[in-house]
Amino acid sequence: KAGVTQTPRYLIKTRGQQVTLSCSPISGHRSVSWYQQTPGQGLQFLFEYFSETQRNKGNFPGRFSGRQFSNSRSEMNVSTLELGDSALYLCASSSGRTATNEKLFFGSGTQLSVL
Amino acid sequence: ELKVEQNPLFLSMQEGKNYTIYCNYSTTSDRLYWYRQDPGKSLESLFVLLSNGAVKQEGRLMASLDTKARLSTLHITAAVHDLSATYFCAVEDDKIIFGKGTRLHILP
Numbered sequence: 001k002a003g004v005t006q007t008p009r010y011l012i013k014t015r016g017q018q019v020t021l022s023c024s025p026i027s028g029h030r031s032v033s034w035y036q037q038t039p040g041q042g043l044q045f046l047f048e049y050f051s052e053t054q055r056n057k058g059n060f061p062g063r064f065s066g067r068q069f070s071n072s073r074s075e076m077n078v079s080t081l082e083l084g085d086s087a088l089y090l091c092a093s094s095s096g097r098t099a100t101n102e103k104l105f106f107g108s109g110t111q112l113s114v115l
Numbered sequence: 116e117l118k119v120e121q122n123p124l125f126l127s128m129q130e131g132k133n134y135t136i137y138c139n140y141s142t143t144s145d146r147l148y149w150y151r152q153d154p155g156k157s158l159e160s161l162f163v164l165l166s167n168g169a170v171k172q173e174g175r176l177m178a179s180l181d182t183k184a185r186l187s188t189l190h191i192t193a194a195v196h197d198l199s200a201t202y203f204c205a206v207e208d209d210k211i212i213f214g215k216g217t218r219l220h221i222l223p
Contacts, residue, residue: 042203045213090157
C-alpha cells in the first residue's frame with residue numbers, strides 16, 4: 001500500500017510569489033491534514049479536509065488556503081509569500097478518525113524556501 | 116484553545132539510562148498520540164492512547180495516559196543510540212495539535 005505522497009519535495013520561491021503544494025493520501029483515506037513545521041514554532045496545524053470539505057482550520061492568515069478533490073488528493077496554496085513562510089509543510093492522511101486506534105500517516109513533506 | 120506542552124524540549128542522556136518525557140495538555144481529550152521524527156525525515160507513529168490509564172509498550176519505549184491529570188508520559192528504558200530522535204506528543208479535540216517536541220540525543 002503506497003504511503004502519503006507529497007510533491008514537490010523541495011521548492012524555492014521569492015517573496016510575493018505564490019505556491020501550490022500537492023498531497024496524495026493513502027488509498028481509501030478521506031481525511032487530509034496540513035501542518036507547517038518550523039524550528040521555532042514546531043508543528044502548527046493549518047487545516048483539515050474531509051470528503052472535499054474543510055473540517056477544521058488553524059490560526060493562519062487567509063493567504064493560506066487549501067482544497068480537496070473527489071479522489072481525496074489535496075492541494076495547499078500560499079499566496080503573496082513572505083520570508084516567514086519558509087518551512088517544511090507536512091501532509092497527513094487518515095480515514096477520518098472515526099475508528100478507534102486510528103492515527104495520522106505523514107508524507108515526507110515539501111521544504112519551502114522563500115528568498 | 117487546546118495547548119500541548121512537552122518537557123523537556125532537549126534531552127541528552129547516556130546509553131543505558133532511563134528517562135521520561137512529559138506531555139501536558141490543556142483541555143479534556145481522550146485521544147493522545149506519540150510520534151517520532153528522525154532528522155530530515157517525516158513523522159512516524161509510535162503510540163495511540165485512547166483512555167484513562169492506557170499504557171502501551173514497544174521495545175524500550177512505554178507510553179501512558181492520565182486523562183484526569185491531562186498528562187501523558189513517554190518512558191525510555193535503558194536507552195540506546197538508535198532512539199536518538201525528536202519525539203512529539205499530539206492531542207485531539209476537533210483537530211490534532213502537536214507539542215513542540217523533545218529532541219533526544221543519546222550518547223554512546
